Structure formats: structure tokens, C-alpha cells
């Protein structure tokens with residue numbers, strides 16, 4: 001839940017101010033059925049018919065006893081046959097209608113769940129990066145899978161059973177009144193006890209249910225984190241398996257305890273209902289006896305008493321179910337609330353109403369105009385240093401800009417502001433002089449390609465991973481991009497070529513291969529602007545050279561902002577920006593900055609001091625650790 005801190009729940013939640021949360025949630029749940037009005041009406045009709053017809057049989061019981069079986073001492077077989085035929089036909093009819101109703105209800109519930117899950121996924125896709133950095137993946141997945149799944153039963157079963165039970169109860173009470181008002185008064189007098197029980201049990205179960213969901217989410221987040229490749233790697237190399245197991249056991253024990261409590265609350269309540277079921281017929285016989293003693297044998301017939309006890313079980317059964325249903329509804333309201341909580345989060349970074357597309361032939365000039373940015377996780381009252389403060393810089397179209405600086409200087413943050421992964425908190429980032437906040441996100445994504453430090457590949461074929469860059473690319477285009485990224489030959493050697501499956505997060509490929517595959521993917525998407533966050537880990541000489549060649553091809557003709565860790569990139573850069581504690585402290589070419597003998601010169605000495613690395617500049621001149629070496 002920590003992830004939601006500061007995310008700003010939107011004002012989108014419908015309902016009146018001051019309305020209780022439960023009712024507001026219920027109103028939203030009901031409104032999700034709105035697109036399926038006709039289906040809802042059909043289901044309701046079927047429910048009313050099947051539930052209403054059910055009252056006829058108990059009424060027939062009275063006629064069977066008083067007029068057919070014991071009429072003047074001998075049975076009226078003719079009438080009895082008709083009555084029995086009706087008593088057989090009616091349940092068969094209601095049973096068949098019930099099957100049809102179940103189908104329609106399920107189909108309806110599934111559609112509503114599908115809509116909800118789709119809405120949630122689409123909403124989450126548009127959430128800003130900030131939301132994901134602050135929320136555990138397991139928590140998000142738990143809401144999408146467990147919570148939406150959890151409400152499924154309620155939507156498919158509970159809604160129709162509520163209507164059905166209401167119809168059964170109303171029709172039964174009417175039938176009871178027709179039979180005997182005294183016995184009806186007795187039955188109804190017991191209702192308040194049930195209502196009181198519902199409230200008690202409902203609130204207890206709700207508390208336990210929401211704790212259970214929370215623990216389940218925590219457990220799934222924990223297992224997700226610790227059983228992933230990176231998590232396992234970490235716990236193995238730090239020898240922390242024992243602690244992880246203990247942590248899991250603790251949560252597992254808590255879950256088991258909660259689930260037992262949940263079951264017990266339901267079960268003890270059910271036991272009480274059963275006691276009522278057994279006790280009430282006995283009370284009916286007693287009251288009937290008292291009435292007959294007072295008013296004579298004709299006051300209540302034997303048929304009336306049998307019919308009444310049958311009706312009574314019809315009354316208490318739905319009441320028992322309604323009590324269960326109300327408990328279920330209350331538990332699932334908690335789940336719905338968790339889903340709506342996410343749906344109400346604002347997207348923050350969206351297209352402005354007057355946003356326009358960045359033209360496909362954009363030149364790709366980038367400028368930062370007095371840009372400041374701070375992450376909002378620090379308490380508002382705490383003095384905070386922005387991740388970026390008053391940064392102004394210009395990058396000409398087609399040029400390579402290297403961003404360097406100590407760890408935590410704000411390099412990554414700076415690169416995130418260009419594709420609007422975050423929005424500036426002050427100043428403006430512009431592409432070709434247009435504030436990126438005035439451009440559509442789709443056109444920005446098309447114009448900007450990002451190669452991150454940690455290469456992320458989907459667990460699917462190499463082809464599908466590459467096609468992510470351009471879904472319409474032909475095999476020839478794929479191969480051309482892979483060749484340009486110097487990965488084609490390696491792919492061709494693999495068992496299934498382009499159809500080879502990449503392991504979980506691409507773990508079956510080497511670091512260098514993954515990087516080159518990621519480069520091929522960006523080459524396919526052909527962005528005008530390239531953001532390159534170079535991996536800090538060193539590669540062997542062969543891989544380094546392949547990567548360097550791939551990068552050179554990739555950067556050709558594009559405006560590139562490189563968070564540079566490799567000397568070759570720094571030396572080839574047209575301009576180097578030096579960041580320190582969120583401020584732009586120096587800028588210039590490598591030679592100029594060395595001469596300036598400031599932060600850059602120090603950094604350079606620390607990172608590359610003594611090493612001699614060759615690099616080719618944009619104009620073909622070969623540089624060796626900053627010295628110009630005659631070409632050739």
C-alpha cells in the first residue's frame with residue numbers, strides 16, 4: 001500500500017460527498033452492469049419466475065393433505081394424481097429455467113469482470129513511472145489477479161441469489177399469511193435475531209477478509225521478489241536463504257491463522273442457522289396446538305400445519321443464504337474498494353487537451369530551459385535537494401551529447417524528462433523548440449528511442465522481441481537491423497535462429513548479446529532522438545568492440561543523449577555535460593573540459609586515469625584518451 005502514498009487518488013470517484021464508502025462502492029459496482037441492461041433484465045425475469053413458482057408446491061401440500069389424502073376419511077385418487085403430476089412438473093420446469101438462468105448469470109458476471117480487469121490493466125499501463133517505482137510489482141499483480149478474481153463469485157452468484165431470495169421470501173410470507181396469520185407472526189418474530197447476527201458476523205468477516213487479502217498480497221510480493229532470477233541470485237550470494245524462508249514462514253502462518261478465523265466465523269454462523277431450522281417446526285406445532293385448543297379443531301387443519309412447516313423452511317433457507325450473501329457482499333466490497341483505489345489514481349502524465357504530434361521529420365534539437373525536478377517521496381516539510389536544479393542546456397540536431405557526473409548526480413533523471421517519463425517541476429524540456437508537455441505522448445514515443453542500462457527482454461522469441469521496435473517489420477528488415485547491431489551472426493548460430501526463445505528476462509543470453517539485441521530493437525523503431533544509458537559493467541574486448549560498432553551505427557544521424565560510462569562515447573561526444581548534485585557544473589568537449597581542470601578532469605582521472613582507449617570521432621578523427629591521433 002505504501003506505493004499509493006502521494007500518488008493522489010483522483011477526484012473521479014462518482015457518488016455524493018458524505019455518502020458512506022460502502023454505498024458509494026456498491027453504486028459503482030452496480031453501474032458496471034449498466035452496459036448489459038438487457039441481459040440483467042432477462043436474468044431478473046428468470047429469477048423472479050423460478051423463485052415465485054417455487055411457492056406453489058408447498059401450497060399444493062395443503063390441498064394434498066386436506067382435500068386429496070384425508071378428505072372424508074378416504075383419498076380422492078383422481079385429484080391426488082393431478083396434484084402429484086403438478087408437483088412433479090413444476091420443479092422440472094423451474095429446474096430447467098434455473099440452468100438457463102445460471103448460464104446467463106455466469107456469462108454476465110464474466111463480462112463485467114472482464115471489463116473491470118481490462119479497465120484496471122489499461123489504467124495501470126498509463127500510470128506514470130513514479131507509481132511503479134513506489135509500488136511493489138507483486139502488490140499490483142495481486143490486485144489484478146486475486147482481487148478481481150475474488151469478486152467474481154459475488155458478481156456471478158450473489159447478485160442473482162439476492163433477487164431470487166427476496167422473491168422467495170416475499171412470496172413465502174404472502175403464502176404463510178394466506179395459511180395462518182398466527183403462525184406467520186411467530187415466524188416473523190424470529191427475524192430480528194437474524195438481522196442482529198448478520199451485522200455482527202458481517203463486520204467480523206470483513207475485517208478478517210481484508211487482512212487476508214493484504215497478507216496474500218504481501219506473500220505474493222515476497223515470493224515474486226525472492227523467487228525471481230535476480231532475487232534468488234541475491235539471496236544465494238548473500239547466503240540469506242534462511243532469513244527469506246523464515247520471513248515467508250511467518251507470513252504463511254499469519255495467512256493460515258486468518259483463513260481459519262475466516263472459515264470459523266462463517267461456520268459458527270451457519271451452525272446457528274441450522275439450530276433455527278430445527279427449532280422452528282417444533283414451535284409451529286406448539287403454537288398450532290395452542291390455537292386449536294383455544295378455537296377448536298377447525299381453526300388450523302393438518303394440511304395447513306404441514307404446508308406451513310414446508311413454507312417455513314423456504315423462508316429460513318433464503319434468510320440464511322441472505323445472511324451469508326450479505327457477509328460475502330461485505331467482504332467483496334473490500335476487494336472492490338482495493339480495485340477502485342487503483343482505478344481512481346490519476347494518470348498525471350497525459351496528453352494536454354491541445355497537444356499536437358511531433359512531426360515525423362522532426363530535427364530533434366533538444367533544449368532544457370531552467371529545468372528543475374524533484375521526486376516527491378520526501379516529506380513536504382523536509383528540506384529537499386531537487387534531483388535537478390536550474391539545468392539549462394542545448395543539444396543540436398544529430399549531435400551526440402554525453403552526460404557524465406558522479407553517482408546520484410541526476411543523469412538518469414535528466415534522461416527521463418525528455419520522453420516525459422516524469423514531468424519537470426520547474427522550467428521546460430523542449431524538442432525543436434516545443435515544450436514536450438505540448439506534444440502527444442504517442443508521437444514522443446515514436447520520436448525517442450531508449451536503450452537502458454539493464455536490457456529488458458520479454459520471455460518469448462528473439463523475433464517477437466525485435467518486433468517490439470516495429471511490429472510491421474519484414475524478415476529482411478529484422479535481419480538488417482540485427483546486422484547493424486552486430487548480433488545477426490550470433491542469432492543465426494542459435495538453435496532456432498530468430499525463433500529462439502529468450503529466457504526469463506533474457507538470462508540465457510550474455511550481457512553483451514542482450515545489449516546488442518536491444519540496440520537492434522531500437523534501430524528497427526528508427527527514432528530521431530536516442531537516449532542511451534550505457535551499462536557500467538565492462539565487457540570483454542571482442543564484445544566491447546561489437547557493442548561499440550553497434551552503437552556507432554545506432555547513433556548515426558540521430559540526436560543522442562548518452563549517459564556515458566565508456567570512454568569511447570565520451571571521446572566521440574560533440575558536447576559533454578557534467579552534472580554534480582543536480583546542477584550542470586561544466587560543459588564542453590573532452591579537450592576543453594580537461595583543460596578547464598574541474599569536476600570533469602577529476603572524474604576522468606578517477607574513472608579512466610592511465611588507460612588508453614581509442615575512439616572514432618564523428619568526423620573520422622581517431623582519439624586516444626583525448627589526444628588527437630592522425631587518422632590512418
Ligand code: ATP
Pocket residue numbers: 133375376377387405406407408409410411412413414
Ligand atoms: P547513477 O549514476 O548512480 O545511476 P544518476 O546520476 O543517474 O546516478 P539519478 O538516478 O538521476 O542519478 O538520481 C538523482 C537523485 O534522485 C539521487 O539522489 C537519487 O537518490 C534520487 N532518485 C532517483 N530516483 C528516485 C526515485 N524514484 N524516487 C526518489 N528519489 C530518486
